[in-house]
Amino acid sequence: MIYGKSIEEAGQYAIDMIKEFISSDRIFIMSHLRDTFSIINAYPHDKGTSEFEQMNAIDSLCRIVIESKKAVNLSSLDKNKDATLTGLMGDKAIYSFVGVPIFSKRDIYGVICIISTTPVQYNYRVIKLLEGMALMLGYIVELKYETLKDGLTGLYQRSYIDHISQQWNLREKKPHLSLMYIDIDNFKQINDRYGHITGDAVLQCIAKRFKQVLGSEAVIIRMGGDEFVVMLEATESGAEKRAEDLAESLLDVMRKPIQSERGVVIASISIGICCGSLEQLTIDELIQEADLAMYGVKHNGKGAYKLTACK
Numbered sequence: 001m002i003y004g005k006s007i008e009e010a011g012q013y014a015i016d017m018i019k020e021f022i023s024s025d026r027i028f029i030m031s032h033l034r035d036t037f038s039i040i041n042a043y044p045h046d047k048g049t050s051e052f053e054q055m056n057a058i059d060s061l062c063r064i065v066i067e068s069k070k071a072v073n074l075s076s077l078d079k080n081k082d083a084t085l086t087g088l089m090g091d092k093a094i095y096s097f098v099g100v101p102i103f104s105k106r107d108i109y110g111v112i113c114i115i116s117t118t119p120v121q122y123n124y125r126v127i128k129l130l131e132g133m134a135l136m137l138g139y140i141v142e143l144k145y146e147t148l149k150d151g152l153t154g155l156y157q158r159s160y161i162d163h164i165s166q167q168w169n170l171r172e173k174k175p176h177l178s179l180m181y182i183d184i185d186n187f188k189q190i191n192d193r194y195g196h197i198t199g200d201a202v203l204q205c206i207a208k209r210f211k212q213v214l215g216s217e218a219v220i221i222r223m224g225g226d227e228f229v230v231m232l233e234a235t236e237s238g239a240e241k242r243a244e245d246l247a248e249s250l251l252d253v254m255r256k257p258i259q260s261e262r263g264v265v266i267a268s269i270s271i272g273i274c275c276g277s278l279e280q281l282t283i284d285e286l287i288q289e290a291d292l293a294m295y296g297v298k299h300n301g302k303g304a305y306k307l308t309a310c311k
Contacts, residue, residue: 010140011041014112014133019043022126024114028058029102029137031110031167032066034217034233038170040110057094062111065099069108071131072099075121095119100130103138104145112137152200153207155222164219164231165283174278178243180230181272181290182250185302187226194262202265205258213249229287239275240307247271247305270297271305281310 011029018027027043037059065072075096099113112134114126148160168174184190184206191199203226210220210228219231234242250269258265272293274286293308 007137007140007144008040010137014137015041015043017133018112018114018129021129022114022122023116023120025117026115028062028113028115029110030062030113031170032062032108033110033167036171037062037110038167040170058113058115061094061097062099062113065101065111065113066108069101071101071127072097073122073127074098075119093117096122098122098126098130100127100134102134102141104141109138109141150222153203153222155207155210155220155228158221158223160219160221161229161283161287168278175233176236176239176275176277177283177286178232178234178239178246178273178275179283179286179290180243180247180305181274181287181294182228182230183270183294183298184226185268185270185298187267190265190267194260194265198260198262198265201260202258202267206254206267206269209253210250213253214246218246229290231283234275236277240273243273243275244305244307247273251303251305268303270294270302272297273305273307274310275307276310286310 014029015027018024027041028039029041030037030039061072061074094115095118096116097113099111101108102110102112112130114122114130116122144163148156148163150157184202187199187202190202194202203222207220207222210230214220214230214232217232221229221231223229230246232242232246250271254267254269258267272290272295274289274293276286289308289310293306296308297304297306
């Protein structure tokens with residue numbers, strides 16, 4: 001059984017099944033997260049020069065699958081072929097391409113695609129097999145995500161850091177990150193005064209506010225208790241400004257009282273910020289620096305943010 005396996009293990013199972021029943025020269029299972037493709041599994045495993053030369057064309061073809069949200073079957077033998085696509089495929093010796101989206105509950109997770117470097121026209125049976133593999137992978141992805149979610153707030157748990165790190169490390173160029181470490185000020189006193197049920201409701205309200213301010217591009221993680229980490233991909237030149245703007249927005253939204261069954265609760269937050277490239281730093285190093293910056297805020301009055309230079 002493949003259920004209970006990792007996404008990578010399930011992907012390898014899918015590739016083995018595709019190899020068994022479909023004649024193709026290359027098979028890719030690719031994730032598409034934050035508008036960037038990353039290879040999860042590939043056949044053949046070697047990354048020769050020819051594969052690298054084809055990757056831009058493959059990314060472009062997979063992007064068509066993402067945009068159409070359905071199976072795409074392209075062949076140089078098709079009499080109604082698009083001239084632009086034919087040129088894109090022909091330049092890189094891609095004669096036939098079939099790609100199907102991998103859906104999760106939220107969106108399209110990625111693409112399964114097969115490529116032939118010799119003239120062949122794939123039929124609907126090929127598409128149906130690939131769609132079956134995509135359905136299975138989508139289910140595995142959803143199970144994986146659910147186990148990484150915090151039951152109280154719906155945010156990611158701390159263990160998601162390892163998962164997203166693996167995704168970013170698969171990229172040819174690792175991203176530049178704006179990272180915030182956030183702590184709710186005086187949360188113990190809130191629990192002591194209003195009770196843990198109200199404390200849980202406050203956490204849920206704060207998580208909802210974080211999502212509204214930060215949007216879908218941010219990775220928001222509940223580290224445990226009343227501490228959170230936020231990670232956003234950004235350009236090197238704009239990372240600090242973007243993080244500071246969002247920190248200001250978070251501080252502003254937290255000035256609004258929280259209504260609870262036990263009364264009105266006022267909860268401020270302290271934020272530490274560190275920005276850097278994963279080419280030079282690990283996520284753990286960024287977290288450590290942002291955490292230290294956050295404690296600097298705590299020792300100087302709370303309810304503010306501090307940007308620190310990563311060592």
